[in-house]
Amino acid sequence: MGELRLMKGNEAVAEAAIRAGCDGYFGYPITPQSEVMEYLMAEKPFERTGMVVLQAESEVAAINMLYGGAGTGKMVMTSSSSPGVSLMQEGISYMAGAELPAVIVNIVRGGPGLGTIQPSQADYFQAVKGGGHGDYKMLVLAPASVQEMCDHVKLGFEKAYQYRTPVMILSDGAIGQMMEKVVLFDQVPRRTDAELIEQCPWASNGRPKTRNHNIITSLDLDPAGQERVNLKLQAKYKVMEQNEVLYEEIQCEDAEYLFVAFGLSARICQKAIDMARAKGIKVGLFRPITLYPFPSIEVSNVGNRVKGILVVEMNAGQMIEDVKLSVGCKVKIEHFGRFGGIIPAPDEVVRALEQKIIGG
């Protein structure tokens, strides 16, 4: 059993990075995620584990620092919030193209534009459908608690190196700011340079006489070559789709109706389930934990057993597209969303279920 602490979601992300053996954090302040770098600077991981923490001049610089560090095989992380993550899209595309491992945390706030500093889930499309240019995906984890904020950092690094891919943790301003108890995993030692070189024979960190020079790039000017790069990426994504799906089913066994929600919305739906069941409405929750790869088969299996599905999101209707693609058209699927930084209340969700699905 690890150490038990009361922490903010953002602090849990920072502490988890240190404990996961992260080599470097590069970030730029933006609300509502600034506690990540503040915690790291106060905690002095450069003394605890030797981890580097650097405040960059912009999110553009931060993501490119990540690209540089990851290109040498080092375990690197950044965090930001929606407008900042928009600025990072070019760099994320380069990292996906060059197949570099890293963890990127997005503590989503309401948009578009400067939007608001309040929580939102409106960056779902950006996170799971590419975001930057070109055909790429990244593994997207959606924590619904401070505990998962912590655990997903470690899991994210594992998967990033397993697949040589950037991994995004898509959270929101509420989970980033709220305090919950969290069980911290024990310190994982940072890899030695020798261990790193063994784990990452592809990395650019100094060419010894014993191998050819390593080049990290996403450029291939030959169309046939660039198509091969794309086919390799797509093959990798297929393997991820087969092996990396994570989800949770809550009270689905006897459910006649179903909520599908991720992150904070899933937490709200849990309360809504209690309220609805008190009224005699048998409703369950399907919570995707990986947003990419999306649990298509799994949500379809549950979804096709119920009379209707309400997709609850803090956006205007984004994940519902993937739910519809997965479940098909035999079951009624409707969306309930609040956006612009408003968090829906559980009774609103129950009312929406009654109006849009049961009575509709």
Next chain:
Amino acid sequence: MEEQFAKTEIHKPENIVYKKTDLMVDRPLSYCPGCGHGTAHRMLMEVIEEMGIQDKTIGVSPVGCSVLAYDFLDIDMIGAAHGRAPALATAIKRMWPNHFVFTYQGDGDLAAIGTAETIHACNRGENITIIFINNGIYGMTGGQMAPTTLPGMRSSTSPYGRDVPTMGHPLKITELVAQLPGVYYVTRQAVHTPNNVRKTKKAIRKAFELQKENKGLSFIEIVSNCNSGWKMTPVQSNKWMEENMFPFYELGDIKVDGKLVEKKATAEKE
């Protein structure tokens, strides 16, 4: 990949008067005949070979004509997005503090799209070497106006010459970064004559030695030609460079040992 030439009678050690550095990969350069990039590459690789630091050097290539530099330099390299090389180099050096880290960037990359990354890496005093090739034009994309294009100089996006009131002034970013306390050594060199090549190599060597001593950032501008982009023969372009580029981008040391070099009274001709 690189095929060894069959050794003939001529290839005896006692007959060798000059040898290309082994750190240049045996493949044709992608640069136009007459371009200065190849020479700059070779000087850089000669320094790394002579210092015996191939296994401890990480280079960052830019976007622009030298985007494929990693194909010619037999060292570990990372290709940056346009303008971001100093950000990459920052992280690389922070996490491999005993390695030698350099960026190799053109004027559009370093002084336009990457201005913020350049200024801030310099201002933090990152212990890296920046090699800045200034030919006053975007060569790769077909000769568009660069931040360093001279007033009146023609390019495909300033076809009647750079008009300063509407297109702005050329940016002397090298003088600008020299003002920053994190920058330890700044020099401006050229590679169009044997004498200049020797000086450039000396400057690169000095920069790498300073990096070894953790002195801060070294910034080497190499004023070069772009005969294709300037629409001249190589010989014409070098003459034009001497007559037009050098008076504006004056060759020589700008900052040495962390101190600005005092200008000669007559030096500044603009």
